[in-house]
Amino acid sequence: MTIEMTLPLLKDPQMQFGAITFFAKQHQGDTCGSNGLPLTPNSIIIVGRAQILKTIKNPYLCNYLDIIRGKHERTIVVSQYCGTPLINFIEKRPFSVDEIKRIAYQTLEGLKVLHQRKMIHRTLSNENILLQANGDVKLFNYGLFHMSDMGSLVSFPVLQVLYTAPEVYLNGLSSSYSDPKMDIWSLGICLAELALNKVLWSSLKLGQKIRKVTTLLQVDTSIFEKIAREHNCYEQYLELPEDLKDLIEECLNIYPNKRPACDKLIENPCFADFKVKPTKTISKICEPFQIFTIHELYHLWQLAGGDVFQELKKQGLIRSSPPVLSVPSLVLIEGTILGQERNPSTLYDPRIVQMPLDSLYQRFAHIPFPVFYPLIHCKSEIIAKFDPPPYDATGLPLIIKERDPEYQLHRVILLRRLLHGYPFTKDLIFEEANKDIPPFLRGEIWATLLNIKANYDIEYLRIDKFTHTTTDRQIEVDIPRCHQYNELLSSTEGHKKLKRILKAWVCQNSHYVYWQGLDSLTAPFLFLNFNDEAKAFACLSAFVPKFLHNFFLKDNSAVIEEYLCKFSQLIAFHDPHLANHLYEINFYPQLFAIPWFLTLFSHVFPLYKILHLWDKLLLCDSSFPIHIGLSVLTQLRDRLLTSGFNECILLFSDLPEVDIEKCVMLSMATFKITPKSITSRLHENEMFHKKTELDITGIGLEELKKERCSRISVNDVVRLVRSDFEGVVLVDIRNHTVFSRCSVVGSINIPFSSVSFSENVIENVGAQASTIKSKGDKVLVVIGDEETDLERFPEFLLQCNISKVCVLHGGFNTLLPITPTILTSTISI
Template sequence: MRSLKDAQLGAFTFFASALPHDVCGSNGLPLTPNSIKILGRFQILKTITHPRLCQYVDISRGKHERLIVVAEHYENCLSIFQKPENAPSAEKVLQIAYEVLEGLEFMNKNGLVHRALGPNNVLMDCKGNVKLAKFGLYHMTDHGADVDFPIGYPSYLAPEVIAQGSFHPSDPSRDEAPLPSGPKSDVWSLGILLFELCAGRRLLQNIDISERLKFILTLGCMDDIVTVLAEEHGCLDTIKELPDSVLELLRKCLTFLPSKRPTPAELLQDPVFNSISCHYTPFQKPVSLFSSSLRCAHLVLPDDISDLCKDNDEDYLSERAIDEVYHLWCLAGGDLEKELTNQEIIQSKPPISTLPKYKTTYAQTQKTEQSSLPQSNSSNELSAAVTLPLIIRERDTEYQLIRIILFDRLLKAYPYKKTLVWKEARVDIPPLVRGLAWAGLLGIEGDIQAKYEGIDKDTPIPTDRQIEVDIPRCHQYDELLSSPQGHIKFRRVLKAWVVSHPDLVYWWWSCLDSLCAPFLYLNFNNEALAYACMSAFIPKYLYNFFLKDNSHVIQEYLTVFSQMIAFHDPELSNHLNEIGFIPDLYAIPWFLTMFTHVFPLHKIFHLWDTLLLGNSSFPFCIGVAILQQLRDRLLANGFNECILLFSDLPEIDIERCVRESISLFCWTPKSATYRQHAQPPKVAGDNGFAKTSTYYSSDYQDMPKTDLSREPLSLVDLKAEVSPRISAEDLIDLCELSLSGSSKRNKTGKPKIVAVDIRTAEDFNRGHISGSINIPFNTTFGPENEVVQCPAAGGLQSYRGRVIVVISHNMKSAFAAHLVKMSFPRVCNLDGGINKLKPTGLLTVPSPQI
C-alpha cells in the first residue's frame, strides 16, 4: 500500500444483483449472493499498486446487496480540462495520454481491463499526474454479470462493446454471455477522452442515447473518424490546428476495427511519445517481505520504544499507508454508510422507480481522522493503555497508530529484528499487521512464492473430493472465506499441503481446512504465505497428528492433557474420571484443529496471538483454562449432561482464557508435558525461538539431553499415572540447588515448590534434597497400597498450592495419586526417583545431634 501523502479517501456504492431465494446450486446449498462474489473478487485489487492507479483500500457489504468501496481519491479530474478556457496544450495532452496508457498497461499485465474510462474516473493529483479510478469495477463484478447496470459510459464505450449489447445472466433472451472486453476497448475510450480535451467540449452529450449509439456504430463506414467527429461537433478548425503527432495518436486510438487498433502496451512504444517517455522512470514493484530479493529499509527506532511518535510537529498520518489511515479512521468512529447518508448518496427512502446506476461520493477522511485522534497530554497515557484489556487497546486510535508504526518498522527489518518482533508480540499484535506478525513468529523466511508455485496444485488426487466437501462447511459465516474466490484459495492451499506432505494424510473432522482458515483469512491475497505459515504451524503444534495411523500420537497427547487437568485442578479431574468423561470424548477436535473447530475466527485471532508465542505444550494449558471456565457446570453434572454441554459449547471468555493459560503455563514445569512423539529437537539457530527461548517459547524437547533429563515412558505406563513426571534437572532448577540453595519464591514470599521424600526415615537421613520434607510411604500406605495415615495429617496441608514433587526409590505413584484424590493441586513425581540425583552431589545429610 502507498502512503497517504496528499491523497484523500473516497467511497462509492452500488448494488449487486439479487438472486432468487428458492434456488440452490448443484451441491444442494443455497446460491452464493452476488455481493459475496464481488467481495471475494475485490480482494486482489488491494494488491494492485501503481503510480497511475488509485489504490483500492476496502469493501463492505450492507443490506439488500449494497456494496461500498473505499479507494484513494483526488479532488481534480480530467473534466477540468474539458472547458474551452482550460484547454490543455498539445504537450499536456500527450502527457495525459502517456500516463493513462501507463496505468492501462499495468492493469493489462495483471489481467485487468478498465472498461469504465470517463473524465470523472481519470483523476489528477496535486502535481497534475494521472490517477485512474474505478479501474477494478469491471473485474469485481465479473465483467458486469453480477450487477444490473452496464459497466462504462455509452459515450466512451468502444464500438465492439456497444455492438454486443447489454447482458445479464437471468435474461432468457440471451443464450450465452458475450466475451469480456479486451485491452483495446480502453484505447478507444482514451481516444474519445483525448479528443474532448483537444476540442474543449464533451462529445455526444446533447443527443438521445439511442441516436448516440447509432452514430458510434456508423463510424465504421468512415475512413477518418477524427474528422467526422470534429465536423459533427463543430470543432473541425480546432482539430486541424493540432500537431500532427496528436492527430496521429487520436487516429490510432479511434481505429474502428479492434483488430487494427493498438493495445496500450503498443501505443506506449509509439514514436509520438519519444519526447515524453524519457522523463518517466519505469515502475518497480516493491520487494516483498518474504522473497529471495535483497531488501533495505530506512529503519529508525528510538532507544526507548515508548518514545516512538513523540514529535508533535510530525505528520505521521501522511506517511502511513492508505489502508492504515482508513483503519484508524474506522477506529476513530468513521462509518461509511453514515458518511454516504450525510452526503445524500444513500437514501433511507429511495424512489421506487429508478434507472439502474451507481452513485459516487468521496468521504474526505484525512481531516476527519486527524480531528478524531485523541490528543495525548502525557506520555504516561500510552504506557497506561498497555494495562487496559486487549479489546479496548485494539479500539484505541492513538495506541494502534503507534503500535502499527512500530511493527511496520520491525517487520521491514525482519528477520534481523525477529527477537524484537517476538518481544513486542508479547504485549499485543495490531490487527492490521497480524498476518505478517504471525509469519515472523513462525520463523517464515526465504522465497516462499517460488516454493509454492513449484507445487502441483492442478493434477487430480484422491483427496480432492474430501476437500470439496469440507470447504463449504468451514467458517462459512465469514463473507470472505465463503466467497467463490475464498473456496478457490482454500482448495489450492490445502491441496498444496497434501501434495507436499505425502507421508501425512488429509484427516477427517475438517481438521486441515479449519487450521488453514485463520492463515488464509489473514493472507487472502498471498496464498504462498498462508501455505508457508500453515506448514510451519502444523509441525510445531501437531507433529505427526496427521499420520495414517496416529492413534499412538493422539493417545499420548490426551494422556498428558489428562495429567495436566489433574495437576492444575484435581477436584475437577476426580469428578470427570468418576463419571467417565475422559478427554477422548471432547478434546480431540480441540487439539486436532488447535481450537479453530470450536471458536469463531475473531476469538481464534486473540487465542493464537498468544499460542504462537508458546511452545507445543501451551495448548494443554488452553484446554485446562477452557475447562476451568466451565468448572461449576461440570462439577454439578453427570456424564450425559457433560456430553450435551460440549455438543454446544457455551460462550468462552477468550481474554480470560488467554490470561489463565499463561498463568497455568508458568506454574507447569517444562518437563511435565514431555511427549516422546513431539517434534524432534531443533538445531539452535533454526528459527527465532531457538535464540529467544525465554518466557514460554522453548520446548522441553529442544533442550540438550543429559543424564538428568526425563526418560520416555510407554503409553501403558504413562496412562497408569495420574500425575505427571518432571525431570531431575527441572527439580534442580525449581529449587535453585545449583545456584544458592535457596528456593524459588512466588510473590507472597513462600517457596513455589516443595519436595516430598517418601522414602523411609533411614534412607532420608542418608541423603536428601535440601529443604525437602520426609513423609515415609510405609507409614502412609499399607502392603496393599491402602491408606494407613492421611498425608495431610503429616503437615502437608500447609504446603497446598505449591508444586509438590514426590521423590521415591521406585516411583510409587500411589502416593501422588492419593494426593490428587485429596484434591492437592500441582502434584508431580520425580522421574527416575532419588537415583537420578545421587550422582549430582546435591544430596545433603542432617547434621549429627550433639
C-alpha cells in the same frame, strides 16, 4: 512546535478516499449450486473478487482500500479518491499538447498494469481520470468490471455510454466479451475530448448517444476527423500536432485488433519526455519504505469513528424508503414474487462520496512528528529524552487497545518498521508481539513469528496444486462448511484459494494424510493473507510441525492419546477437584477434546477469537494448547462439577460461549507457572524441544495411561530447589532409614509403608499431613525409588484434592550425580 509538523504527513492531498455503492444482482428464485448447497450471494462473490484490487499499487491508479457488504446485497467500495476529474476542466480551460500527452502516457501506464493482470477497466472516461495538483493523473474505479465478473454479478451495465467501444454494444448485453482493446478505444475518446476541448455529444439523448457510437462503424474515413467536424472543431483539429492526431487515430480504430496494445502505444516516441527515468538504484531485495500509507490512514480513520455507511447515508447516496411500503403482495410456492415494484433506491448511482477526514486530523493534531520516526536501536539517554513519552495503554483490555486509534497509530508505525527489517529484527518483533499484535499487521507479524523465509512464494509456485488427487473429494466437501460466516472464506475466490492451499499441503506432506480439520486450521492464515496464498501456505507449513507435529499421520492415535493423557495430567496438576470429578463420571478428554487439539481450537471458536488465541499461541510452544484446554474447562468448572456424564456430553456437543480474553489470560498464567517437564511428551518435535538425559524420555503410552499424576524431570526439580525453594514441597516416600542416610535438602519424609490408603483422607499420611494441607500453591514433588510404589501414593494425594502433585522421573537415584549437590544427610558420620 510539533503540531504543525505532523499533519502534513497525514494531510497529503493524495491521502483522501471516497466510496461508491451499488447492489449486486439477486439470485432469482430458489436455486442450488452443483454441490447441492445454496448459491453464494453475488455480493459475497464480489467481495472475494475485489480483494486482489487492494494489492494494486501504482502511482497512476487509485488504491483500493475496502469492500463492505451491507444488507440486501448492497456493496460499498472504498478507494483512494483525490484530485479532480478531467471532465470538470473540459470547455473551462484549454489543455496544452504536452499536458494531453502526459495524461495519455500516464493513463497508458495505469492501463498497462491492469492489462498485465488480465483486468479490464471498461469504464475509462474523463470522469474517472483524476488530475492531481502536480499534474499527474490517477485512474479511478477501474476495478468494477473485474469485481463484478465482467458485469455478470450486477444488473446494470458496467460502462460509460460515450466512451464505450462500438464492438461492446454490438456484442450485446449478456456477452462476456473481454478484449483489453476496448479500453484503448475509450482512451481515444478521452484524448479526443481533451484535444478538441469539447464535451462530446453533450446535448444528445441516451438512445442517440448509443446510436452515435455504433454508427461510427460505418465511417470509412478518419473517425477523429469526423468527430471534430461534427463538433465544429475542424480548425482546431487541423492545428493539432501530427503525432497526437495519429495517436488518437490509432486508438479510435474500429477494428479492435488494429488498435495497438498498451505496451505498443507506450513506446510511441511522442511520450519520450514523460518516461520516468529510474533515478535511484532501487534495492532488489526490499521495496522502498513508505513512512505512512493510505491503507493505514483508512484503518485509523475507521478506528477514530469513521463510518463509510453513515457518510453515504448523510450525503444521500443510501436512501432507504421504509420497507413496509414495498412488501410484495403475493408469493407463490415456486418462489415467484408478485406485486413488488423495483425499489428505485436500488438503481445504480455512480456518484462518489468523499469521506471527511477532519475529525481524524483533529484527533491526531497533538501527535508530535517524531512519533512517525521511532528510534529503535538507539541507546542514548540524551536522545531518548527528546522522544515523546510513550502512549500509555498498559492495563487496558486488549479489545480496547485494538480500537484506540492513537495507540494503534504508534503500534503500526513501530511494527511496520520492524517488519521492514525482518529477519534482522526478529527478536524485537517477538518482544513487541508479546505486548500485543496490532490487527492491521497481524498477517505479516504471524509470518515472522513463524520464521517464514523470503522465498516462500517461489516454493509455493513450484507445487502442483492442479492435478487431481484422491483427497480432492473430501476437501471439496469440507470447504463449504469451513467458517462460512466469514465473507472472505465463503466467497468463491476464498473457496478456490483454500482448496489450492490444502492441495499444496497434501502434495508437500506425503507422509501425512488430510484429516478433516485441516481446513479450519488453514482458515485463519488464509483470512489474514487473503491476497497472498503463498504466505498463507508457508504459515501453515511452519505452523503444523511446530504445534501439531505428527498429528496428521495416517495413524495418529499414539500421538493424540499421549497428548490427551498429558491434558488429563495437567488438569490433575492444577485442579485436582475437577480432575477427580471427571474421572469419577468417566468423562475422558477423548470424548470432547480431540477436535480442540487437532485444529488448535480453530474448529470450535469463531475467527475473531482464534486470532486472539493464536496471537499468544505463536509466542509459546506446543504445550500451550493443553493449557488453553485447561482454561476452557476452568471457565466451565462450576457447571462441570455439578453435572453428570450425560450433561457433560451435551454441554460439549456445542461448546458454550467462552470469554476468550479470560481464556488467554488463564492459559498464559498456568503456562508460566507449570514446570516445562510436566507437559513434555515423547512425540514432541525434537527440533523445538531438545532433550538431555536429565529430561523425561522413553515413557510409553501404556505406562503413561496408568499415571494420573505427571512426572517431573530432574532438571526442573533441581531448578526449583535451587531457585524457587519457597515454591516447592519435596515428599520423600522411601523408608526412614534410607531417607536419613541421604535426602534432598528440605524434603520431608512420609514412608510409603506407613500410609493407609483405605480412605481418602489426608490425615492418613501422619504427622506431615498439616504441611501438605497448608502447602497452598507450592509444587509437590514425590520422590521415591524402585522399591516404592510411585503410582499409588501420588494418586492418593490427588484423591485427597491436593494440587500440583508430580513425581520425580527416574526416582531418587537420578539426583545423585547432580553437582553442586542438592542432597544432604541427617546422619553424621
